Amino acid sequence: MFGIIQPWSYVPHGFLPLTEHMTFFERVYNTYTSLRTDLDREFRYFPKMDVLVQKYFGHLPIKFPSTSEMNRNLSAILINNYTPLGAAGPTTDNMINVGGMHIYPPKALPSDLQQFLDEAEHGAIYFSLGSQVQSKDMPIEKLRLFLNVFGQLNQRVLWKFENDSLPDLPSNVMVKKWLPQSDILAHPNVRVFISHGGLFGSQEAVYHAVPVLGMPFYCDQHLNLRKAENNGYAIMLDFHTLTVEQLKNSLQQLVHNNTYRDNIKRFSSIFRDRPMGPR
Numbered sequence: 391m392f393g394i395i396q397p398w399s400y401v402p403h404g405f406l407p408l409t410e411h412m413t414f415f416e417r418v419y420n421t422y423t424s425l426r427t428d429l430d431r432e433f434r435y436f437p438k439m440d441v442l443v444q445k446y447f448g449h450l451p452i453k454f455p456s457t458s459e460m461n462r463n464l465s466a467i468l469i470n471n472y473t474p475l476g477a478a479g480p481t482t483d484n485m486i487n488v489g490g491m492h493i494y495p496p497k498a499l500p501s502d503l504q505q506f507l508d509e510a511e512h513g514a515i516y517f518s519l520g521s522q523v524q525s526k527d528m529p530i531e532k533l534r535l536f537l538n539v540f541g542q543l544n545q546r547v548l549w550k551f552e553n554d555s556l557p558d559l560p561s562n563v564m565v566k567k568w569l570p571q572s573d574i575l576a577h578p579n580v581r582v583f584i585s586h587g588g589l590f591g592s593q594e595a596v597y598h599a600v601p602v603l604g605m606p607f608y609c610d611q612h613l614n615l616r617k618a619e620n621n622g623y624a625i626m627l628d629f630h631t632l633t634v635e636q637l638k639n640s641l642q643q644l645v646h647n648n649t650y651r652d653n654i655k656r657f658s659s660i661f662r663d664r665p666m667g668p669r
Contacts, residue, residue, distance in 0.1 A: 394480050398424045401479040407612035409620055410477045432458065470589060472668075474660050475596070477617075490593050490661065491668035496576035503548070503574065506564050510546040513581035513645060516574050516600075518550035520588050523607050526552040532632070537563070539637045545581060545645060548574060575600050581651075582644045587611035587626075592618060599658040601650040603640055605629040623654035 398421040402408035406423060408416055439457040447454055455463070465484065472489035473481070499507070507514050517536075519525055528536075533556070540547045541560035549556075551565035559565065571591065575583060575598040583595045587606040592614045595602050602624035604615035618624035625640045644650050 394482065396424070396479055401477060402613060403427065404610050404613060405608075407606070407616045409616060436461070472661055472664075475617075475657065488668040490597055492590055493572055493594055493597050496573045497570070499570065499573055499577070503564075503566075503569070506546060506548065507574070507577045507579050510579045512544035512546075514546045514548060514577070514579050515540075515543070515582045515584060515641065515645075516548050516569075516571075516580050517584040518569065518571060518591070519586045519605075519607075520591065523586050524552045525550065532629070535632065535634055535637065539634055539641070542638065543641065545641075572598070582641060587615040587618075589614055593661070596623075596654060596657050596661050599651070599655045601644045601654050603627065603637075603644055605632070621653060621657055623650050623657060625650075 399417050400410045400412065402410065402412065403420055403423045406420060408420055412420060436457040443454050443457065466486060467484070468486050468488045470489050472487050475489075498504070517525075525533075537556070537558060537560060540549075540563050543562065545562070547560075547563045548569065549563060549565045550567075550569045550571075552567050553565075554567070556563075556565050572594045574580060575594050580598075580600055582603055583591070583600045584603045584605070585591050585595065587602075587604045587610075589610060592602070595618075602615070602618055604611075604618065604624050604626045605628070606612040606615050606626065607629065615624060615626045619626045625644060627636055627640060
C-alpha cells in the first residue's frame with residue numbers, strides 16, 4: 391500500500407508470534423509467510439472481490455477499477471495501532487494510527503457487578519476469551535481445571551461464560567453471558583485480565599493498566615501476546631497443554647509481583663500520551 395514495501399527481515403507477519411528481533415530461521419519463515427500472503431491476496435482474494443464488485447455494481451453506468459487498482463490508489467488508511475507500542479517499520483503521513491479509538495470513558499457498572507468488584511478485598515480477576523472463542527465450548531476437563539484453580543484463590547473472578555449456569559461454581563466466582571469489558575477493566579480492584587489476546591482487548595488492558603494472562607488461539611493473538619510478554623506485563627500460556635500448577639502460579643505472579651503492574655502502567659502512560667485522541 392502507498393508503494394511501501396515492508397522489510398520482512400524485521401517486520402513480523404501479523405499472524406506469526408514473532409518480534410522485530412528475529413533469528414535467521416525466523417526471518418526465513420517470516421519471509422515465506424509474508425510472500426505467500428501477498429500472492430494469495432493478489433491472485434486469489436482480489437479476483438474474488440472483483441467478481442463481487444461486478445455482481446453488485448456491474449449494472450451501474452460507471453466502470454469500477456479492479457480491487458488491485460483500488461488497493462494501490464488509496465488516499466489514506468486508518469491503522470488499528472499506536473506507533474510507540476508497535477513494531478518498527480516504514481510508514482507515511484497518510485497512514486493514520488487510531489489504535490484505542492473504541493475505548494471510551496468508563497460507564498457505571500450494573501449494581502451487581504459494581505458490588506462484586508467493590509467488595510473484592512484481595513482484588514479481582516476478569517476472564518474473557520472474546521466473542522468467537524467461547525468459554526462454554528471448553529472441554530469439560532479444562533472447565534474443571536479453571537474452577538479448581540479459581541476456587542483456591544483469594545481474589546474474586548468475573549468470568550464471561552456463555553451459558554446461564556456453571557456447575558460447582560466456587561463462591562468467589564461470578565459468571566455472566568455478557569460483560570462490559572472496558573468498564574470492568576477500569577475498576578481499580580481488577581488485578582489481572584485472562585484473555586485470548588485479541589487486539590481490542592489487548593489495547594483495553596494497556597489503556598487501563600491491567601496485567602494480562604494470555605492464551606492465544608489463532609491469527610494475531612500470538613503476536614499481540616508475544617509483544618505484551620516481551621514488554622513485561624503479560625504471561626503467555628498454551629491453552630491446550632495448560633496445567634493447574636501453570637495457571638495458579640502464573641496468576642499468583644501477576645497478582646503479587648508488582649513488576650508486571652509497574653510495566654503496564656508505563657506502557658499505559660505511553661498509550662494515553664498523544665498530541666490528539668484517536669477519534
